[in-house]
Amino acid sequence: MEKTFRQNIISYFTGIAKRNKFLKYPSLAMMLVVLLIYYIGRHFVTNGKRYASMFFIAVFFVSSCSFSYAVFAERTGFTSVQETYSAVVEISDVSLAELEPVTASSEAIQGERVLMSEHEDEDVQTYTLDDLLENHEHDHGAAETETDRAKMGNIQSGERPVFDSSDWRLVLINKQHPIPEEYDFKLGTFASGMRCDERVIEDLLLMMQAAKKNGLNLVVRSPYRTSDHQEDNFNNRIKSYMKQGLSYMEAYKATSRVITIPGCSEHEVGLALDITSDTFIPLLQGFADTEEGEWLEEHSHEYGFILRYPSGKEYITGIEYEPWHFRYVGREAAAVMKDEGLCLEEFWDKYL
Numbered sequence: 001m002e003k004t005f006r007q008n009i010i011s012y013f014t015g016i017a018k019r020n021k022f023l024k025y026p027s028l029a030m031m032l033v034v035l036l037i038y039y040i041g042r043h044f045v046t047n048g049k050r051y052a053s054m055f056f057i058a059v060f061f062v063s064s065c066s067f068s069y070a071v072f073a074e075r076t077g078f079t080s081v082q083e084t085y086s087a088v089v090e091i092s093d094v095s096l097a098e099l100e101p102v103t104a105s106s107e108a109i110q111g112e113r114v115l116m117s118e119h120e121d122e123d124v125q126t127y128t129l130d131d132l133l134e135n136h137e138h139d140h141g142a143a144e145t146e147t148d149r150a151k152m153g154n155i156q157s158g159e160r161p162v163f164d165s166s167d168w169r170l171v172l173i174n175k176q177h178p179i180p181e182e183y184d185f186k187l188g189t190f191a192s193g194m195r196c197d198e199r200v201i202e203d204l205l206l207m208m209q210a211a212k213k214n215g216l217n218l219v220v221r222s223p224y225r226t227s228d229h230q231e232d233n234f235n236n237r238i239k240s241y242m243k244q245g246l247s248y249m250e251a252y253k254a255t256s257r258v259i260t261i262p263g264c265s266e267h268e269v270g271l272a273l274d275i276t277s278d279t280f281i282p283l284l285q286g287f288a289d290t291e292e293g294e295w296l297e298e299h300s301h302e303y304g305f306i307l308r309y310p311s312g313k314e315y316i317t318g319i320e321y322e323p324w325h326f327r328y329v330g331r332e333a334a335a336v337m338k339d340e341g342l343c344l345e346e347f348w349d350k351y352l
């Protein structure tokens, strides 16, 4: 049957070629094309199962490989695939204790300091009050507006304060709430190169000055991080875990416990500041027991800052205790949170 079909084609085209010498070469060429298509088609039909299984293997490989995810994420914009990630990673469960830490120290697997130890060159950059005041003019107390004062009055008189969920200071950013697409902010840059949301600067300086009056030298480090930087940190960590033999899903889940998911970090909007002191620079939980750590815990709310990831609230924030990570929320919200012992998620549940 097959043979006859091929012979039919050949005799048909050679017939044309013999009858008309002008069509000799075109018809021979046409014959070769038809034969080629015929053979290719026949090859796929007879090897159908083989190609189908190769196709599914390729699909499986692509979907389980971080490399292709990274490319995919880059093309589509990371935030749009992020939800898929979190949905998928819930399936697997990896205990951090089972993992070898990537860095030399086994302690280094808590909180953001893992991230710091991997980026020493850029992140060791620290800023003291003097650095920040260099060429910077500021007006004491300017950040406290009329409405702030009115709300503070309410808080002191025991009335339930009213908060606005569209207030930029209260924006909720965590694994479940990525940075809203419409969120807009202006970065303020100090002469020293440090950057953060410009609306935070006044209160930050006031807080650092107040600490200094008490003989404490606070040091700010790694305030604003670009989303690219956050994404690089995140992807590098996934790769390290995969080198240890974890699957992509397992590595993703383990990474998301120690490094904030790109698009979900307060550092990316300039509202978070990692603060330690000149006598205790590293981002370690031991900072909580230093004089500066205790002072910040006690007084940061007076300047609108909260300790964002408190001890005992890990099950709500999803982040380890970080006595160095402060988030600006404005004075009245900070006062309420401090007073009632609420983390930002709980504050949202209650007031917004």
Ligand SMILES: [Zn+2]
Pocket (backbone or CB within 6 Å): 112, 267, 272, 273, 274, 324, 325, 326
């Ligand atoms: Zn931080």
